[in-house]
Amino acid sequence: MVRIVADLHTHSLACGHGFSTVTEVIRAAADCKLEAVALTEHGPGYPGSVGYAYFNTYRDIPSEMFGISVLKGCEANLMNLAGELDFDENHLAQLDIVIASCHKEVTPIGTIEQNTAMYIGAIQNPYVDIIGHPDFPLYPIDVEAVVRAAAARGVALEINNSSPAARPDSEDMCAEIICNAKRLGAKLAVGSDAHYHLVVGNFDYAYEMLSKYGYPLEQVINSSMDKLLSHLKRNR
Ligand SMILES: [Zn+2]
Numbered sequence: 001m002v003r004i005v006a007d008l009h010t011h012s013l014a015c016g017h018g019f020s021t022v023t024e025v026i027r028a029a030a031d032c033k034l035e036a037v038a039l040t041e042h043g044p045g046y047p048g049s050v051g052y053a054y055f056n057t058y059r060d061i062p063s064e065m066f067g068i069s070v071l072k073g074c075e076a077n078l079m080n081l082a083g084e085l086d087f088d089e090n091h092l093a094q095l096d097i098v099i100a101s102c103h104k105e106v107t108p109i110g111t112i113e114q115n116t117a118m119y120i121g122a123i124q125n126p127y128v129d130i131i132g133h134p135d136f137p138l139y140p141i142d143v144e145a146v147v148r149a150a151a152a153r154g155v156a157l158e159i160n161n162s163s164p165a166a167r168p169d170s171e172d173m174c175a176e177i178i179c180n181a182k183r184l185g186a187k188l189a190v191g192s193d194a195h196y197h198l199v200v201g202n203f204d205y206a207y208e209m210l211s212k213y214g215y216p217l218e219q220v221i222n223s224s225m226d227k228l229l230s231h232l233k234r235n236r
């Protein structure tokens with residue numbers, strides 16, 4: 001049976017609003033029989049998160065622990081309406097996986113046209129693998145335009161398992177993203193967005209939404225390690 005084999009979105013104590021160590025996160029992923037977990041700490045633009053030195057020191061963490069792969073990445077912030085990130089391309093090129101997301105603490109809120117252009121700007125960045133929680137109702141977008149741009153660039157859009165709790169009323173946008181992605185052949189990714197290790201590997205909401213709107217699990221980039229690694233390698 002096809003299933004999600006990697007949690008691509010996790011946080012740790014380091015960001016200032018997480019509650020587990022990276023070791024606990026990795027062990028939790030191994031305990032729920034995943035094959036990989038991505039460490040995707042908030043970028044330096046997020047108030048209270050880590051600086052660049054954190055990402056430069058990932059080398060000390062093994063790429064395999066407790067029998068699973070450890071991907072060392074970030075959740076970069078969209079910093080302006082052009083969709084520029086809080087990392088330059090040299091930094092991003094050194095990471096295994098890059099999520100780019102809007103956060104109200106740092107990302108300006110524009111009109112629908114501006115928000116759409118902002119996401120499309122981030123999608124043009126060759127090192128962005130996944131757009132994080134594009135179902136954020138605080139940033140209304142032309143969903144079809146964003147999905148089209150993502151499909152054209154081979155960037156995955158995230159179905160974020162924490163959205164119902166973290167982004168109230170996001171379900172309609174999530175549904176619209178899934179339906180457009182299905183129709184336009186865009187890739188999706190699933191992540192827990194865990195800020196505590198007990199939430200790592202919880203994909204219940206994502207599974208429910210993907211099945212409800214008929215998006216084939218086989219087209220989710222983290223439904224097999226082969227698919228995942230070829231997605232991550234595509235521009236590296
Ligand atoms: Zn966070």
Ligand SMILES: [Zn+2]
Nearest residue numbers: 075101132133
């Ligand atoms: Zn986020």
